[in-house]
Amino acid sequence: MAMRYVQVYFDFIHSLTPLSDAERGRLFTAMLEYAGQGTEPDLRGNERFVWPQLKSQIDRDNERYDEISQVRSEAGKLGGRPKANALSKKQKNQMKANASNCPQEEDKDDDNNKDENDSKKTVCYNSAWRTSARARGAVAQNLIDGWEAAWDTASRFEGIDVNRILCEYMEAGMTPEQIQTVLQDCTVPQYLENHLFSEAVHLYILDEESPLRPAGYDI
Numbered sequence: 746m747a748m749r750y751v752q753v754y755f756d757f758i759h760s761l762t763p764l765s766d767a768e769r770g771r772l773f774t775a776m777l778e779y780a781g782q783g784t785e786p787d788l789r790g791n792e793r794f795v796w797p798q799l800k801s802q803i804d805r806d807n808e809r810y811d812e813i814s815q816v817r818s819e820a821g822k823l824g825g826r827p828k829a830n831a832l833s834k835k836q837k838n839q840m841k842a843n844a845s846n847c848p849q850e851e852d853k854d855d856d857n858n859k860d861e862n863d864s865k866k867t868v869c870y871n872s873a874w875r876t877s878a879r880a881r882g883a884v885a886q887n888l889i890d891g892w893e894a895a896w897d898t899a900s901r902f903e904g905i906d907v908n909r910i911l912c913e914y915m916e917a918g919m920t921p922e923q924i925q926t927v928l929q930d931c932t933v934p935q936y937l938e939n940h941l942f943s944e945a946v947h948l949y950i951l952d953e954e955s956p957l958r959p960a961g962y963d964i
Contacts, residue, residue, distance in 0.1 A: 751780045752806050756933040760795045768792040772799070779803060805930075813947050870921040878912065884921050885911035892928045905934055913957060914941050918950045 753776075761769055768790045775786035775796060780803050788796055874884040885908045892907075911924055923944065931940045938959040945951040951958075 749781075751776050751803065754802070755936050755939075756931075757799070759933070760798060764791055764795065772796065775799075776803065780807070809947060816949070874915055874921060878916075881912045881915045882908060884915065888921060888925055888928060891925075905937070907934070907937065910938055910941065914945060917945065917955070917957060919945055919948070923948065 761772070764772065769792070771786075771788060771790065772792040772795060775788060775792070776799055778784045779786065779800060786796065870884055873880045888911060889907050914924060915921065919941070924941065927940050927944050928937075931937050938957075942951065942955075942957060942959055945955075945957070946953055
């Protein structure tokens with residue numbers, strides 16, 4: 746079943762600010778027609794420069810919706826939705842595969858060897874982050890360093906304890922690879938918790954009534 750709605754994210758406002766009311770109206774109409782009927786709009790005003798970004802987001806939301814619908818359909822055949830914080834068998838198998846396919850870190854005293862290993866880091870993470878809060882903190886900082894590289898200044902993170910937030914979601918069962926995907930899509934740090942929570946619920950890692958639910962969040 747296709748989505749019967751369009752998800753409008755808070756960070757869209759930054760793209761809409763330069764547009765006039767008429768341009769915003771045409772853009773919104775284009776979103777509805779594209780999401781509902783697949784109709785490509787013929788935009789000729791300034792809104793045409795914003796459309797590719799919104800179109801890509803709609804496509805990603807539709808793909809995610811289809812995946813969620815399939816998972817829920819399969820879960821229904823097995824007797825209902827998984828319990829909160831419970832991962833599906835498929836997700837557990839994928840985590841094991843990620844751990845086995847990623848290079849394992851080794852303790853080395855030689856500084857030259859350590860520098861060489863650091864230069865060969867990949868986007869995969871071994872399962873050490875599951876073992877302790879300290880390990881999760883190290884992985885969280887690694888994710889943050891990569892995310893901050895996309896910003897001109899770290900001041901945009903002022904007042905946001907990103908490391909704590911990422912550690913909480915890893916402790917709940919979200920893998921670093923899943924978190925990294927959310928970070929790549931999140932363009933406004935202030936909405937990070939909303940993006941993480943939404944993804945975790947969609948993956949059945951968290952229940953909608955989880956204590957990690959951001960204040961004022963409405964899925």
